[in-house]
Amino acid sequence: MPLWLIFHPDGTFEDDASKEALATDITSYYVNVGLPPFYVTANFIKMSGNTMYVGGKPPAKDKPFVRITVDHIAVTLPDQDSVYERTANRLNDLLKPHIADKGYDWEFHVDQTERRLWRINGVVPPPFKSEEEKKWVKENKAVPY
């Protein structure tokens, strides 16, 4: 469900351990909300050489810039500023050790899309917080229901 695209330059997330560490923390965030781990996909897209431009220039090599996009599908947040703020802050917190603490610049934004146009292995994912969803959490895969 959440799909994270992590556009990162050469010299960042070069080893699998650093990618897995971030992907694991992203996953934990959603698992804490109650979602199955396998909902969470994180794609690391390396922007090699001068393929990423910020303000018309490639970022300085000693100041990497990581641009992240997130699609949220399972849950559309209620229209309350405090809920949006808390969500964005938590995403900030999970990114901190992987990006901010390494001295990178970064930006993220989240899009919320239509749940009814979403399928996993051909199956309609069960409603948020339903008994069926809890079974998907437990099995950590899409099981018929």
Add this chain to the structure above:
Amino acid sequence: MPLWLIFHPDGTFEDDASKEALATDITSYYVNVGLPPFYVTANFIKMSGNTMYVGGKPPAKDKPFVRITVDHIAVTLPDQDSVYERTANRLNDLLKPHIADKGYDWEFHVDQTERRLWRINGVVPPPFKSEEEKKWVKENKAVPY
């Protein structure tokens, strides 16, 4: 118009024939709805090595995972559950021989975006089901109108 991004791991869609076969079936779906074939773009983005993480781990090599995102622009579906269900089911059906039948895991979601911020070769695409659109279907390219 529909833009399909197909994030796929090593070992899947390696030959052009398999990509073209899926792209052709995707195109047929939209042509059946009445849209011009050239509206349909399918981008195959290979996620080589360990660049895709699901639930914090790279999927098992013997169980490839294909993640698909779709942008719909020409037509926003009417707000009826049955229409959404039918649409998602048809996308499932077209994917089946290319993904499910090969034993891959997969997930897709569709975003619907603003038609008024869409241009092809600088031209405003004609209204859905209009005479002008039929001309675009026939010519299979963006012709002034």
Add this chain to the structure above:
Amino acid sequence: MPLWLIFHPDGTFEDDASKEALATDITSYYVNVGLPPFYVTANFIKMSGNTMYVGGKPPAKDKPFVRITVDHIAVTLPDQDSVYERTANRLNDLLKPHIADKGYDWEFHVDQTERRLWRINGVVPPPFKSEEEKKWVKENKAVPY
């Protein structure tokens, strides 16, 4: 804020100068609207070989096709057709020397996403046209406020 993804085939945007020229014109568009230059990210994603299909076929090698997606976050346009038309026309204009005048085919669409789920370097970007935003323009970076 605006995130541009430019999916382009072999033989287009091969040299850094052509990428930087387009990225610079994209940036100028948003700076003219009042936004800080560093808000503008343009990612050039090369679709090598036969990885991009239009209407089920790879575009002819002598007629490159460039597919562009744009995410707008800082500003959601007011719901007036004239505003949408003017915006899309201006994007057309800025693309012209980089794409149309080179004989490429192209298509773009813009998605507008939720401002409240957007952060730069962990900071909430200041409101559009605010004094704080003007400071971000002047400094061309995310400064606490």
